[in-house]
Amino acid sequence: MGGYFGSYALVVALFAIGVAVVAGALFLNRMLRPTRLTPDKLLTYECGVDPVGEGWAQSQVRYYVFTYLYVVFAVDAVFLFPWATVYAAPGFGMTTLVEMFLFLGFIALGIVYAWRKRVLAWT
Amino acid sequence: MNNTFQAPTIEYGQLAPLLLVFGAAVVGVLIEAFAPRYLRKSFQVPLTFVSLLGAFALILVQVFVSGVPTAPAAMGAVAVDGPSLFIWGVILILAAVSVLLITDDDHFVPQAAAVPGSAEEDDALAEGAAHTEVYPLVLFAVGGMLLFAASNDLLMMFVALEVMSLPLYLLCGLARRRRLLSQEASVKYFLLGAFSSGFFLYGMALIYGFAGTVDLAGISRALGTVSGQDPLLLIGTALLGVGLLFKIGAAPFQAWKPDVYQGAPTPITALMASGTLVAAFGALLRVFWVALGNLDWDWRPVMWGVAILTMVLGAILAITQTDIKRMLAYSSIAHAGFLLVGVIATGDARQNADALSGILFYLLVYGITTVGAFAVVTVVRDAGGEAGHLSRWAGLGKRAPALAGVFAFFLLAFAGIPLTSGFFGKYAVFAAAATGGALPLVIVGVVSSAVAAFFYVRVIVLMFFSEPAADGPTIAVPSMGTAAVVTVAAAATVVLGVFPEPVLRLADQAASTLFIR
Amino acid sequence: MGETITFWVLAVVSVSAALGLVFSRKAVYCALMLGVVMFSLAVLYAVQDAPFLAAVQIIVYTGAVMMLFLFVLMLVGVDSSDSLVETIRGQRFWALVAGLAFAALVGLAIGNTIVGPAAGLAGATQAAGGNVPALAQLIFSRYVFAFEVASALLITAALGAMVLAHRERVRPKPTQKELARARFFSGYAPSLPGPGTYARNNAIDMPALLPDGSVSRLSVNRVIARHDVDDDHFPEDAKLADAIRQAVEEEGK
DSSP: OOHHHHTTHHHHHHHHHHHHHHHHHHHHHHHHSOOOOOHHHHSOOBTTBOOOSOSOOOOOGGGHHHHHHHHHHHHHHHHHHHHHHHTTSTTTHHHHHHHHHHHHHHHHHHHHHHHHTTSSSOO | OOSOOOOOOOOHHHHHHHHHHHHHHHHHHHHHHHSOHHHHHHHHHHHHHHHHHHHHHHHHHIIIIIOOOOSOBTTTTBOOOHHHHHHHHHHHHHHHHHHHHHTOGGGBOSOTTSOTTSHHHHHHHHHTOOOTTHHHHHHHHHHHHHHHHHBOBHHHHHHHHHHHHHHHHHHHTTBSSSHHHHHHHHHHHHHHHHHHHHHHHHHHHHHHHHHSOOBHHHHHHHHHHOOSOHHHHHHHHHHHHHHHHHHHTOGGGOTHHHHHHHHSOHHHHHHIIIIIHHHHHHHHHIIIIIISGGGHHHHHHHHHHHHHHHHHHHHHHHHTOOBHHHHHHHHHHHHHHHHHHHHHOOOSHHHHHHHHHHHHHHHHHHHHHHHHHHHHHHHEEETTEEOOBGGGGTTHHHHOHHHHHHHHHHHHHHHTOTTSHHHHHHHHHHHHHHHTTOHHHHHHHHHHHHHHHHHHHHHHHHHHHSOOOTTOOEEOOOOHHHHHHHHHHHHHHHHHHHOOHHHHHHHHHHHHTOOOO | OHHHHHHHHHHHHHHHHHHHHHHOSSHHHHHHHHHHHHHHHHHHHHHTTOHHHHHHIIIIIIIIIHHHHHHHHHHSOTTOOOOOOOSSTTHHHHHHHHHHHHHHHHHHHHHHSOOOOOOOHHHHHHTTTSHHHHHHHIIIIITHHHHHHHHHHHHHHHHHHHHHHOOOOSSOOOOHHHHHHHHHTTSSOSOOOOTTTTOSOOOTTSOOBOTTSOBOGGGOOHHHHHHHHHHTOOOSSHHHHHHHHHHHHHHHO
C-alpha cells in the first residue's frame, strides 16, 4: 500500500485514535453501569407514548426531487475534483475553465428550473 | 506535471446541427423556467421547429458549401461523414414531422404528477394545464439520436444512447388517456432499456479489455494486432450487439416494442418508431462495420439468425394482433429484420456502399410512412380516446373514404407494393443482399413480406368491405399539424414510389464514401 | 500480495452481499446489501491504483445514489407486497438456466483469456503527474464532448423528476384570510369552539362534559371523588355532583 495511499496513513491513524477514544469511553461506561433490562425499557422511546404500529412510514413522492438535486451536486462535485488538480497547470487554465463552467451552467439550469417551479419553496 | 495540456479542437462548423438542437433544448428549459404558463407553448413550438429545420439547413450548408468532412470531429468523438449527414437529415425531417403531431396537446397528460382519475387531474384538465416540457425533452431526444448515429467511439455512443433514451422513457408515460397503460409502458421501457444499456456497457468494458481503446477505428486496428484475447472480444461483441439490437427491436429483444408503442402517446410512438430506429441503425452499422468490420466471419452467422427470426416473428405475430398500434409495432419489428438483411450484406467497398445506400433509403421511406400511419391512428377516435381495437376500424372506408384510403396506401407501402416508396426501399436492400451472397435471407425476407402483406390487406378489406358499426368511432377533425403530417407523408410515399431517382442518388452519394474512421 | 489478500476477502464479502441483495425479502435489507457491494467495489478500486475512482464510488454511489434508492424504497407503502404470481409459466426456471449459462459462458471466456502480467495504472498515469491529473487530461481534451453532453443527461433527469413528481399548483395557494372567509360563507355554522372554550373550571376534580352536554363518566377521578364525598365538598352544578356521588357508590359496590 505505499505511494498514493501512504500519504494518508496519518489521517487513518488519527481516525483510528478518534474511534478508539469514543468506543473506549462507551465500553468503560458499559462496564461500570448496572444493566437490568425489562421489556418496558427495551421499547422504542417516543416522547413517553407507547409506540403503535410499524416503524415504516411511506414518504411523499415530492421529496424525491430533493434527493435528485443532491445527486446532481454530488456528480458535478466529482468532475470538479480533477479539474481543481489541473487548473493551475500550464495550458489548462482558460480552456478547462470554460469547459467546466459550461458544464456547471448546464447543470445549474436543472436547479434554476426546479427553483422556478417552486420546488425549493415550502408549500 | 511533465507534459503540457493540448487544448481540444472542436469543429463547431461540422457539429453545428447537433449544437443547435441541444442549444434549443437548453433554451426550451429556460423558457419553461421563466416564461409565464400561457405563453410557453407559443415560444416552444416555433423554437422547436426553427431548431430542427435550422439544423437541417446547416446540414445542407455543410454538404453543398463546405463539403463532406473526411476526418472525425471533436477530438475523434463524432464522425460527421456522408452516412452520418444523410441519417441526420432523415432524423431531423422525421422529428420535425413528428413534432407537428406533438403540437396537438390532446395527446398529453395535463399534469403528470396527479394520480390517474383523481380530482386534481380533472382540475388540471379544466385549467388547461399542459406539460410544455415535452418540447425540450423531444429536442434532447433528437439531439441524442443525432449523436448516437454519428458517435465515433463507444463512450460517446453510450452517452448518446442515454441522452436519446432517457427523454423517451419519460415521454412514453405522458399519454392523456389510458394513463395506467401509458405509465406501465414507460416503466417497462425504462427497466428493459436500462438492462440493455447494462449489456452495452459490459460489452464495451470487455472490448476495452481486448483493444485497450474505445475508439471505433482503434478497435478495428486492434483486431489485427492483439492475440490471445479473442474470448473477450467475442463476448464483448455479443453484449454490445445485445444493447444495439434491443434499441432497434430485433427478434429476441423485441418484447418491449408492442407494449411501449401501444402505451406511449401516439405522437411519441411516431417519433420512436421513426427517429430512434434510424439512429439505432446508424449506430449499429458504425459498430459492426467500422469497429468490427474485420470480424464479420464471426458475427455474420449470428446476425443471420437474428435477421431471420426478426422478420419471421414480426410478420407472423402481426397477424395475431387486434390492436392497431400493436400491429404497427410488430410491423416495425419485421421492418427492422428487413433492414438487418442489409447490415449483413457486406463485402468489398462497392458492395458495402450499395448495401449502405439501400439501408439509408429504406430508413427514410419507412420512417416517413410510419409517421404518417401513426398520424392517421390519432384521428380515428372513440369516446375513450383513440379507437385502438381493429374491429372499430371496420367500415372506416365508408365513413371516411379519404382517410381510410391514405391509411390503406401507407399499409401497401409497408407491404412493399410497387408504385409505393416501400417497394424501392425493399428492392434496394434486398438487391444489395442478393449480390452480397445473402440470397437465402432475401428469400426469407420476401416470404415474410408476403405474410405481412396478407395482414395489411386484411386491414384494408376490413376498412373497405365490411359494414361500419352503428356506434363506430368518430373521425376527429384533424388539427392543422396532423393534417399536414398525413399530407406530407402520403405525398412523400407517392413521390418516392414513382420517382425515387433523386433521393436514391443522394443516398448513393452519401454511402459512396462509407463511414470515415 | 496485499492486493491478492484484499481481493479474496472482498470477493467473498461482495458476492455474499450481492446474493443477500437478491434473496432478501425486505427492501431495506436489499439496499444495505447494495451498500456493502458498492463499498467493497470502492476498496477494490483503491487497491488497483485507482484512488479517484474509489472516492467517486463512495461519494456518488454509496452516498448519493444509495440515498436515492432509499428514498424510492420509502415511497413504497408498508402494505404493498410483491406479486409472486408468474404470468409466464416456467419463467423463473428458464431465467435461472439462462442466467447460469451466461455466467458460465462469461466465466469460461474470461478464464480462457491469456492475460499478461499486470502493468498497473501507475505507469500509465505517471506522465500526467498522477491519477487524478491524468483523468482530468482525458476528460478535458479527448472526451470533452462526451463530458459536456453528459450534462444534457442531468438536465433531462431534472426535467423528468420534476414532471413526474412535482405537482405544480394550478391555482394560487389560498391564504388564511381566504380560508376563513370561505368557511364563514359556507352556510354551516362557523366552526365549533375548540374543547375547553366554555369551561368554567380547569381542575382535575371537575368531571368533563361530553359534546351533547352529558357528563363523561370516564373523566371522574376516583381518588378525588372519594375525598369529595368524605369532605362533603361538591360542585355547585347538581349534574356534576351526581356524577361524583355515583362514581363513589359504584366503586363501593
